[in-house]
Amino acid sequence: MNPVADTVSKVDTAFIFIFSVSFIILFIITFLMVFFVFKYHKSRHPEPADIEGNVLAETLWTVIPIFIVAAMFYYGWEGYKALREAPENSMNVKVEAKMWSWKFIYPDGKTSRDLYVPAHTPVKLEMTSLDVIHSFYVPAFRIKMDTVPGMETYTWFRSGEPDEYDIQCAEYCGVRHAFMLSKVYVLPEDEYQEWKEEGKEPEKKGPDISVLMDYGCVDCHSMDGSELVGPTFEDIYNRETVVVLEDGTEKTVKADEEYLKRAILQPNAEVVKGYDPMMPSYEGSLNEGDLERMIDVLTGKQEEEKQEPNLVELGRQIAENEGCTGCHSTNGEIYAGPTFKGLMDREVLVEKDGKDMTLTADARYIISSINNPGEHIVKGYDNIMPAYDYLEEKQMKALIEYLSTLK
């Protein structure tokens, strides 16, 4: 086990102790039950005995459980103390949860959507929520703490070796609860300083598969070669595959870009041999941009493009990192705010000072809505969006470029 945090060993000790005791007791009880069924079976023991009072037995079954329970309490209490007592020299980071993303605010005012910390450092998280109750959960550090609107809660951990760890929301908080994910990046001291000063993000492991997650692709297709309901995505590009056509004939195809597109849009026209034709068609529910992105991930093109992000890609990253896509879908679905799909140059009915008016969502309108969202609220939505007036001109431009691709 990788001892990444003080909290880990204490929590694990309590868990293993309680689990072992429970397991042993289960074993003893089961054994005795079976043993008594045989020993006192009617055929061997026709007359039941009526035993009254046995001081030794009564003392033992009182005293032994007291020791067991007291020991469980001891380890539980030690674990609890470890979770509650953050070292004095901890680095303090504020955490703001909102539907459906995390925001981390560092002592120098810098903010991020993933948590970046230097290695081997105690980190105290002072947390709150801007809307409903969420729960900050990092399984690897064995920490989980609710974030509550109007209240500050805290938790802490000691970052261990450089690595990345998952953050999940562990309290149901609405339709996108399952997507309220983030990461802790534990960086070597020098890389952390670099990130802090230049905002240089460390190389993330593997491809960005968020588009495959958004559409649920990875629920049925693994990324690592393991067998799920459908064929794995690992090395799928240009793989030679035997497929079964709708009329039952078989043919061999090469999984090139054209094939992958067909397989997403008309999945049951050519089903990989050995699998059931059960995949729903994504025709109509998938926009061009997302389809292209899926293909880019599957073919590995995304990895190549990562080297030099263009403006559209930069815009997409900003929309994700700033949490925009937590409230604005890119596929036409309605979350807390209007969808980004087809937003550019759409006629929108907005409310200003209590009056309705129609506007065209051009670049100027969109930039002003980002800087000052309360000014024109699209009819039917609540005035809940925070201002993003700290975005730079270049970032705004990238966002506009990106939005223009979401037709």
Ligand code: CUA
């Ligand atoms: Cu936030 Cu569940």
